[in-house]
Amino acid sequence: MTSLDSTPQAVQGAETGHSTQPVHGTEAAKQIPPAAVARLTIYLRALNTLLSDGVERVSSESLAEASGVSSSTLRKDLSYVGSYGTRGVGYEVQYLSRHISAALGLTHDWKVAIVGAGNLGKALARYGGFESRGFDVVAIFDADQMVVGNEVGWLRVSDAADMEAVLQRTGANMVVLALPAHVAQAVCDRVVAAGVHSILSFAPVMLQVPEGVNLRKVDMATELQILAYHAQRAQTPDQTA
Amino acid sequence: MTSLDSTPQAVQGAETGHSTQPVHGTEAAKQIPPAAVARLTIYLRALNTLLSDGVERVSSESLAEASGVSSSTLRKDLSYVGSYGTRGVGYEVQYLSRHISAALGLTHDWKVAIVGAGNLGKALARYGGFESRGFDVVAIFDADQMVVGNEVGWLRVSDAADMEAVLQRTGANMVVLALPAHVAQAVCDRVVAAGVHSILSFAPVMLQVPEGVNLRKVDMATELQILAYHAQRAQTPDQTA
DNA sequence: TAGATTGTTAATCGATTAACAATC
DNA sequence: TAGATTGTTAATCGATTAACAATC
Structure with a gap:
């Protein structure tokens, strides 16, 4: 993200043939x-x-x-x-x-569910950039009963206990994880088991996903650390040469 | 984000000599x-x-x-x-x-100021991952007078009009931009003019910065788009071969 | 036609991987 | 010593750049 470079990982797609001829129109990608x-x-x-x-x-x-x-x-x-x-x-x-x-x-019709209705989850749910680019936020979950039922943008927070049913009903095909590191892997496993194969995680942990699941990671602290590296280098003038 | 790779860009450091000998200890990086x-x-x-x-x-x-x-x-x-x-x-x-x-x-002693106290800015200000990794959030700004003075975590929201003075006083050496695209470039220019050379932007625009300023960008919609590309490929089995 | 700009090729550059000598 | 694992080299792979023929 990247950096992350963002920090992309474990994005496996089918990659069989490399057609050399550029193919236009509606043919194979x-x-x-x-x-x-x-x-x-x-x-x-x-x-x-x-x-x-x-x-x-x-x-x-x-x-x-x-x-x-x-x-x-x-x-x-x-x-x-x-x-x-x-x-x-x-x-x-x-x-x-x-x-x-x-x-x-x-x-395509991309329907996004956000797991975690903390500050970040709410920020993402209300972030205009998703809707405007064809991503439809269809659900937001939280495990905290104090938060379940609250309004966030156009949505109400669903109980994380009902996640599988709600994912199914809303037809969500992408999930964004906006939750603490220590619960991320467990939730991720449930999401995968529920049949969602595209996951964007903001949790600062390495998640393990089975082959065929597309996982991307955005880590805000990592971005600051990369910035720190460059800033430090700029401050310490090169002593070689 | 990114790159999220993530989407890194314009990170220029001094890069004079390439020492071949690995140098340990306190010597030149x-x-x-x-x-x-x-x-x-x-x-x-x-x-x-x-x-x-x-x-x-x-x-x-x-x-x-x-x-x-x-x-x-x-x-x-x-x-x-x-x-x-x-x-x-x-x-x-x-x-x-x-x-x-x-x-x-x-x-080093990294002091981070966040510009924009909307959902994302607040999420970042309260994000434990910064503090725990040695980044000290020292200020958060907003231009909206309704928001100035509000409590966010340990901080109070400062008026964006006073940005230069507050950056100076707090000794901030990194800035995180958590604001709408249309004001990002103007604020970025002010930040640079105020002497901050390390900027992490969450605004979905290409920012122009002078040489010597380290800018990284995290774009959440971009991450979803990259995910969409892979998901689509997985759905459409390769028709070559 | 003359000027402009694409699409593509070939050369360069950097990043990843496999393999293994060094050495604990 | 025998077994294990690092640090580094050389080979491979992929990404970027420069240059230019194709063509509007």
């Missing part, structure tokens, strides 16, 4: 390198900003600048998705945005 | 590859868990397993820090922990 997937989400955000500013066309050079990458990297990344630009002209913003969305699977 | 830095924070957490479990010694094999990496990667990463193990025996938990901490700059 090809493998996109992890680093490129992460950046594609950034391009998508930049494109949507342009779109709401009424910009219709953009060059790789300026989209790259807005995204903080080189134009070379940008064009290479886009080439994994397909070729949706026009030489000598650039990219049509809306058209490119739509194709990146499709490639990332954002046209 | 060498450059540690970004990927290794991120993992070292994970090892550190695993070591501290072992420590509180009363474990005194650990092999690269089992520390690697607890951290979700290969023992090869672990030993290579540790080699950037120094050689603090004993062949045929393993690593002394406390001793290794201390040396990783030192290498990451966690023995």
Whole structure:
């Protein structure tokens, strides 16, 4: 997250054949390198900003600048998705945005359940960035009876004891874990057993998940530690050479 | 976040000489590859868990397993820090922990100010993981007069209008941005102007910072999008071959 | 046509892994 | 000494960059 680099891990997808021919349209998806997937989400955000500013066309050079990458990297990344630009002209913003969305699977119906209605869970439940990008928060759980039933945004907090039933009923296909380290693994196991295979964890522990479950981790303290490393280096001028 | 890898960017440190000789003790720090830095924070957490479990010694094999990496990667990463193990025996938990901490700059005095006292800002201010890992939250700001003065954890919310003065007085050397996208760049500029060079942003925008400022970004919606990509791939069995 | 910009190739760079000599 | 495990090297793999032919 990343850093995390965020801190991604244990994301196993089927990865059988590497088709060399770029395939467009509705055919089989090809493998996109992890680093490129992460950046594609950034391009998508930049494109949507342009779109709401009424910009219709953009060059790789300026989209790259807005995204903080080189134009070379940008064009290479886009080439994994397909070729949706026009030489000598650039990219049509809306058209490119739509194709990146499709490639990332954002046209699916993603229903997110949040486990943990503490400060972080509430912050996530109310975070506009989810809804606006096609993620529908359908449930929020807590084990504390004092919290169950409380209003959080549009939702009421469900009892964690009923998790399996509520996940089923709401059709949740992604779960966000916003709970203390010591209960995270147990809850994670229940979530997996309930058939959810995509999990984003904010708990500061290494979670073990079976093959085929996609787990990503965001650790806020880790991010500060990485920052600390760089800050310390900047303060201590290099004594080599 | 990220990268969450996570989505790291614009982290420039001085990087003059690459000393080939591993230097131990108090001498000049060498450059540690970004990927290794991120993992070292994970090892550190695993070591501290072992420590509180009363474990005194650990092999690269089992520390690697607890951290979700290969023992090869672990030993290579540790080699950037120094050689603090004993062949045929393993690593002394406390001793290794201390040396990783030192290498990451966690023995410094890090004072963190949080800008934005919304749900996320409050969650971060109360997040135990910061304090326990040597980051001291010294201030939290908001521009909303309805919120200024409120209690958040041990702190009271300061007026964002007084940011420069409070940053100065508290000696904050890191800032966490927990605010809406549209104000993030302006606040970021003020923070940089106030002399803070380490910034962790949760705002879903690309921020521009001058050379020499360390900026990391955590984007929760990005993490869900990456998850969506993998989930979609898993659902759509590969049609090549 | 002349100018611009994409999509792709090939070269470079960095990160991961396997293997093993060093050594406790 | 025999067994175990580190620290490091060399080989592999993947990601980034520069350059340019294709083409609007």
